[in-house]
Amino acid sequence: MTRTAPRLADAMKILVVEDEVKAAEFVRKALTSGVCHRGDEALAQALENSYDAIVLDIMLPGRDGLSVLRVLRERGNQTPVLLLSARSHLNERVEGLNAGADDYLPKPFALEELTARVKALCRRGCESR
Ligand code: CA
Secondary structure (H helix, E strand, O other): OOOOOOOOOOOOOEEEEOOOHHHHHHHHHHHOOEEEOOHHHHHHHHHHOOOOEEEEEOOOOOOOHHHHHHHHHHOOOOOOEEEEEOOOOHHHHHHHHHOOOOEEEEOOOOHHHHHHHHHHHHHHHHHOO
């Protein structure tokens, strides 16, 4: 039996924002998502397109993930956001949740956990619409 990474339904539109290209590619394949490597570009894409969820790294070139998240929420964008961070500091987690994140996953993470969390976010997002 071959073991394949869990996939989300193709109908879901996810944006993955991660500057580590290998990690981004790994996640993009599992989520069949769009990918972006810079915070400023991520913000522009998130404001221009509608996504079912955004997987957002905190440490990014251009603009950090927390700042991207704050601007989205200020503009009334309620797309579910899952924050990723290599630093599992409590402060950062709290700051992220206060800035309007829906979930948080410290790196390194298991792909199964990421996909399960993104699915849960999409479900919650659909129910609240
Ligand atoms: Ca990063």
